[in-house]
Amino acid sequence: MTVGLSHYLILSALLFSIGVYGILSRRNAIALLMCVELMLNAVNINLVAMNRFLQPDWRIMTGQIFAAFVIVLAAAEACVGFALVIAIYRNLDRINVDQINILKW
Amino acid sequence: MGETVAFFALAAFIIFGAIGVVTNRNLFHCGLSLAAVLVAVAGLFILNGAEFLAWIQVFIYVGAVLVIILYAIMLSENISGERIRLISQNKGIGFVAAVCVFSLIASLAFTVSGLFPPHTSTIKDPVLSLLEGAKSNVVVFGILLLTRYVLPFEFASVFLLVALIGALVVARSAE
Numbered sequence A: 001m002t003v004g005l006s007h008y009l010i011l012s013a014l015l016f017s018i019g020v021y022g023i024l025s026r027r028n029a030i031a032l033l034m035c036v037e038l039m040l041n042a043v044n045i046n047l048v049a050m051n052r053f054l055q056p057d058w059r060i061m062t063g064q065i066f067a068a069f070v071i072v073l074a075a076a077e078a079c080v081g082f083a084l085v086i087a088i089y090r091n092l093d094r095i096n097v098d099q100i101n102i103l104k105w
Numbered sequence B: 001m002g003e004t005v006a007f008f009a010l011a012a013f014i015i016f017g018a019i020g021v022v023t024n025r026n027l028f029h030c031g032l033s034l035a036a037v038l039v040a041v042a043g044l045f046i047l048n049g050a051e052f053l054a055w056i057q058v059f060i061y062v063g064a065v066l067v068i069i070l071y072a073i074m075l076s077e078n079i080s081g082e083r084i085r086l087i088s089q090n091k092g093i094g095f096v097a098a099v100c101v102f103s104l105i106a107s108l109a110f111t112v113s114g115l116f117p118p119h120t121s122t123i124k125d126p127v128l129s130l131l132e133g134a135k136s137n138v139v140v141f142g143i144l145l146l147t148r149y150v151l152p153f154e155f156a157s158v159f160l161l162v163a164l165i166g167a168l169v170v171a172r173s174a175e
Helices: A005-025 A029-054 A062-092 B002-023 B027-047 B051-080 B091-115 B126-131 B137-146 B150-171
Strands: none
Touching: A005 A029, A005 B002, A005 B091, A029 A062, A029 B002, A029 B027, A029 B051, A062 B051, A062 B137, A062 B150, B002 B027, B027 B051, B051 B137, B126 B137, B137 B150
16 A cells, blocks of 8 residues: 555644634643644645646655745744733733633623 | 564554553653654654655754744743643543544545555656756755755745744843
8 A cells, every 4th residue: 555645634624624623622821822833734745746746847845935924824823812911911811712812802 | 574564663653652652641751752753653654665864854844843832831931930731621521532533534545545546647757857966865855845845845944044034032031
């Protein structure tokens, strides 16, 4: 049995849906951001696997470069997201997203 | 054969690590499970011939993002003065939504992977003339990044600068 494209697609679908479950069931803002990282990684697995299986010339690595930009995006998201978490924590003394309701009017 | 074994071992790591991230009660242990998932994903990248990307994954994700996460966990624990115990709610809704998303993506994946045969165009990609004689993944990555993808590359650097300043402004204390 050889590993094909569909194996990678199924694996990344599993990882993505675990991230969805985490986002819906967790209340802690830091845990939510971790689940976002899981989902971004699922996307990266997809991009790299598609690049390998659908592009016979290994030198055209569009998928890998796209995955690198997704990693850049994830780094920026983590940086800003955790800064927001720290700011909210300092101002409100709470971190559970269902208790942060000052935007509700 | 070796690739199959490696794939399933890494896949088991990824799935169990991800389940650990979403079910662990201790936030710090969640962060450590996330580290296992990220390293295993880097292994998958190597399996797919993306060595440079695997190193980026280890350096940036495991080295930088994960350290930020652990900092955030420790800072928020220090402010509150009590250990954070994670409570999960809406488990049923979350599970149903996750199963729905999984079946949607999986059915799409099976349809799509039959739809697109491997790329067999006879038109030669013009960028290939720049990659003449390039042997390693890193060399090709660098050449592509500074020729065809130079605009997104420059945009990414400006984007990172904006994110850095934004994070400083947001996290700075008021006085």
